[in-house]
Amino acid sequence: MPERIAFRMVLNPGQAEEYRHRHDEIWPQMLAALRAAGISDYTIWLDPETNHLLATLVRADDHTMDDLPQTQINRRWWDFMADIMQVGDRNEPVVVPLQRVFHMD
Secondary structure (H helix, E strand, O other): OOEEEEEEEEEOOOOHHHHHHHHHOOOHHHHHHHHHOOEEEEEEEEEOOOOEEEEEEEEOOOOOHHHHHHOHHHHHHHHHHHHHEOEOOOOOEOOEEOOOOOOOO
16 A cells, blocks of 8 residues: 655755745656655645654555665755755755654545
């Protein structure tokens, strides 16, 4: 059964419009890589008071999401986004997994 997951990232102050702009023009190759990895229904929300980004997505049972960081397109995207959000040593977004505490169908 597909799984919905959620996680939090942090945007640098003053970068909300740039973040939105870059995602409005997300590279078709990046979208294709996400879909090929079994990811769908991917949504990112911004809390403008804290600059926290809340992301949710659905991943297929046979997803290969864990392999995405090794792909060239994903590495390029992370490098492209590194100047506007909190990232680690390899420009990967700092991600905090969130725990589901309630769900209503």
